[in-house]
Amino acid sequence: MNKQFSNLAVDAPRSNFLESVDRYFTHALTFLNLPDGLAERITACNSTYTVRFGVRLRGRMYSFVGWRSVHSEHREPVKGGIRFSPDADAEEVEALAALMTLKCSLTDLPFGGSKGALKINPSDWTQPELERITRRFTQELAKRGLIGPGVNVPAPDMGTGEREMAWMMDEFRRANPADAIHSRACVTGKPLSKGGIAGRTEATGRGVQYAIHSYLQDPRTPGVRGRRDLGAMDVVVQGFGNVGYHAAKFLSEEDGAKIVVVAERDGYVTNPDGLPVEALKQHQLATGSILGFEHATSFEGDMRGIERPCDILIPAAMENAIHEGNAERIEAGLVVEAANGPLSFEADQMLARRGIVVLPDLYVNAGGVVVSYFEWVRNLTHIPFGLMERRRRERRNHTIADALEQMTGKPFPEDMREGFLEGGREIDLVRSGLEDVMRSTWARIGDLLEARPELKDYRTAAYVASISEIAAAYEAIGI
Numbered sequence: 001m002n003k004q005f006s007n008l009a010v011d012a013p014r015s016n017f018l019e020s021v022d023r024y025f026t027h028a029l030t031f032l033n034l035p036d037g038l039a040e041r042i043t044a045c046n047s048t049y050t051v052r053f054g055v056r057l058r059g060r061m062y063s064f065v066g067w068r069s070v071h072s073e074h075r076e077p078v079k080g081g082i083r084f085s086p087d088a089d090a091e092e093v094e095a096l097a098a099l100m101t102l103k104c105s106l107t108d109l110p111f112g113g114s115k116g117a118l119k120i121n122p123s124d125w126t127q128p129e130l131e132r133i134t135r136r137f138t139q140e141l142a143k144r145g146l147i148g149p150g151v152n153v154p155a156p157d158m159g160t161g162e163r164e165m166a167w168m169m170d171e172f173r174r175a176n177p178a179d180a181i182h183s184r185a186c187v188t189g190k191p192l193s194k195g196g197i198a199g200r201t202e203a204t205g206r207g208v209q210y211a212i213h214s215y216l217q218d219p220r221t222p223g224v225r226g227r228r229d230l231g232a233m234d235v236v237v238q239g240f241g242n243v244g245y246h247a248a249k250f251l252s253e254e255d256g257a258k259i260v261v262v263a264e265r266d267g268y269v270t271n272p273d274g275l276p277v278e279a280l281k282q283h284q285l286a287t288g289s290i291l292g293f294e295h296a297t298s299f300e301g302d303m304r305g306i307e308r309p310c311d312i313l314i315p316a317a318m319e320n321a322i323h324e325g326n327a328e329r330i331e332a333g334l335v336v337e338a339a340n341g342p343l344s345f346e347a348d349q350m351l352a353r354r355g356i357v358v359l360p361d362l363y364v365n366a367g368g369v370v371v372s373y374f375e376w377v378r379n380l381t382h383i384p385f386g387l388m389e390r391r392r393r394e395r396r397n398h399t400i401a402d403a404l405e406q407m408t409g410k411p412f413p414e415d416m417r418e419g420f421l422e423g424g425r426e427i428d429l430v431r432s433g434l435e436d437v438m439r440s441t442w443a444r445i446g447d448l449l450e451a452r453p454e455l456k457d458y459r460t461a462a463y464v465a466s467i468s469e470i471a472a473a474y475e476a477i478g479i
């Protein structure tokens, strides 16, 4: 059995994550003039289910506990990831579900918010064992109507990925043979061969990159200590899993940013000239840790990697990474919340007092749910996204080829015409769709802050924009 690791930073107080989200909510509500009772209706979590089940493994019965919380059903289905973590609890799941409601509303996706967790350390179990546990968990969720294409649609989160989503989808399908045509839409983040969509795995990291681009390219923002050239910036990343790895990869390989520190739960690695991100990932996959990487200095057991001076700090691991105990020691110009809830309410205020700009989680990490939405739509419509775009490009490119023929008076070579027709692949559409949502959502936050400077920061502006939409939806249906 593998060594047991907790997700919590060593010196972090035990999560006051739900309290922080409540306080952000309450703060934002002071800028909104909502009718009596509506604010409480929006803030409160609608329901949280605890599921307990046993699975016979290794010759004995093991008991597991998990949660699925539904924060708001003002739009259905509700949507949100499922995490596998030894530190999970009901409060954490409720806070994450509330953030999902806000995130979907902010990005104008037709979903309410939900979230789930199973209290488990995945590395304690073999793959076949994990599969049995995940399938049993899915049965428990299905029995209570907590999974289904039109009611509640999970996705990957910390400790889960496309493998777990494939198991969940398969289990749901078996239980619902009469609705097999729609059942692939019961979860998103599936492998491509099981109805997944190209670009979902890296979507959240890609969204983090687009969020940073949107911020730096907006002349209304202060940039990072007045600078806007990502190619000249030092970046520190905490958490080298799905989100942290992809964000680091795109920022370094495509934008030329230097990833100077990567921090993990067993310590951190640093290289002032920039870490080769892909090589570091291969090292982590091969050895189970980022430590000991040959192109870096390793600091084993040291959780202060995020305190190293940098231009941009990207916490991409877990909630409460920056708290009252370490906020004064953060030396970044911009903090980009790739994880959910990485700053406690107090830490957020402490950074604001020191002039450190924060891009909030409900905007920064929305890329995952945006691309999940594309996947869900495609599973329900059964139309491959590339198809129509390919037809459009074919028509356009035939027209260009015909025009060239006319201009030159020579036939356009058939093999070149074929090459010309390549493209329109799903990944291009997913990426441009995601970029469009991230940019338009940024414009929405920036416009609101410009119109209402009393909101002061991007988080409050994002909360106010989001809550206004939810309030309008509740008022339309009557609470």
Ligand SMILES: NC(=O)c1ccc[n+]([C@@H]2O[C@H](COP(=O)([O-])OP(=O)(O)OC[C@H]3O[C@@H](n4cnc5c(N)ncnc54)[C@H](O)[C@@H]3O)[C@@H](O)[C@H]2O)c1
Pocket (backbone or CB within 6 Å): 006, 007, 008, 009, 010, 156, 157, 158, 159, 160, 204, 238, 239, 240, 241, 242, 243, 244, 263, 264, 265, 266, 316, 317, 318, 319, 338, 339, 340, 341, 365, 366, 368, 369
């Ligand atoms: N996966 C998604 O699509 C998605 C979407 C939106 C938000 N998020 C959020 O992003 C965060 C990371 O999710 P993920 O999917 O990348 O998870 P993951 O499990 O793939 O990676 C998390 C990484 O963080 C590391 N970690 C855990 N505790 C740590 C600690 N105390 N210090 C440093 N590193 C630590 C883990 O070892 C792991 O490598 C979570 O807050 C999650 O809710 C994920």
